[in-house]
C-alpha cells in the first residue's frame with residue numbers, strides 16, 4: 330500500500346525547491362494528480378491530503394469514478410475521440426489534449442449545448458515523434474487561428490506536451506524549453522478567448538526539469554499513487 334499522503338508531501342517539497350531554484354514560487358505551479366487505474370478511495374485520500382485537481386486519460390475512467398470521488402477539478406489529459414466528448418463535457422474543468430480542429434469543433438458544439446465555455450490546452454509535439462499525438466508549431470498557429478475564428482465556446486488557456494522518455498530527464502530540457510518558447514509566443518496573441526495561464530508539462534520522472542524550463546502545471550501519477558498495474 331502506497332503512502333499517498335507521504336508521497337504528496339515529498340512531491341510538494343520537490344515542486345517548491347524546483348520553483349524557488351529558478352526564482353519562482355511553489356504557488357505558481359499547479360499539481361494535477363494523475364489517477365488513471367486508481368480507485369475512488371485512493372483518489373479521495375489524495376484529495377483529503379490537499380489535492381485540488383486530478384487528471385485522467387480515459388473518458389471511461391472519468392465516468393466510472395466521477396460520482397464516487399469528492400468534489401475536485403477533473404482534467405482530461407489523454408487522447409480524446411470526438412464521439413466521446415459528450416460524456417465528459419459537463420464533468421471536466423479543462424481538456425489538455427486538443428490536437429485537431431475537428432476535436433475543437435465537437436468540444437465547442439457540446440459546450441454550447443451546455444451553456445458553458447470550455448477551457449482547453451493545445452497538445453503540441455515539438456519533438457515531432459510519430460508515435461505521439463500532438464501538433465507541430467505551424468499547425469498550432471493555424472489551429473489557434475481556426476478556433477478563435479469559429480469556436481465561440483472554447484477558451485484557449487495554454488499548451489500541453491508529453492516529452493519523449495529519457496533515462497536522464499536533463500536531456501529533454503531543451504524540448505521543454507522549446508515548448509515554453511511557443512507558449513510565450515502564442516500567449517502574446519490578443520483575443521478575448523485566448524487567455525494563456527497554463528503550460529502543462531512534466532510527469533513523475535521529469536517534473537522538476539519541466540518546472541525549471543517554465544512549466545506551471547505538472548501531471549504526476551505514479552510518484553503519488555505508486556507504479557501502475559494494468560492487469561488488475
Ligand SMILES: *Cc1c(COP(=O)(O)O)cnc(C)c1O
Nearest residue numbers: 363386406532533548549550551
Ligand atoms: C499517465 C500520464 C501522466 C502521469 O504519468 P506518471 O509517469 O505516472 O507521472 C501524465 N500525463 C499523461 C498524459 C498521462 O497519460
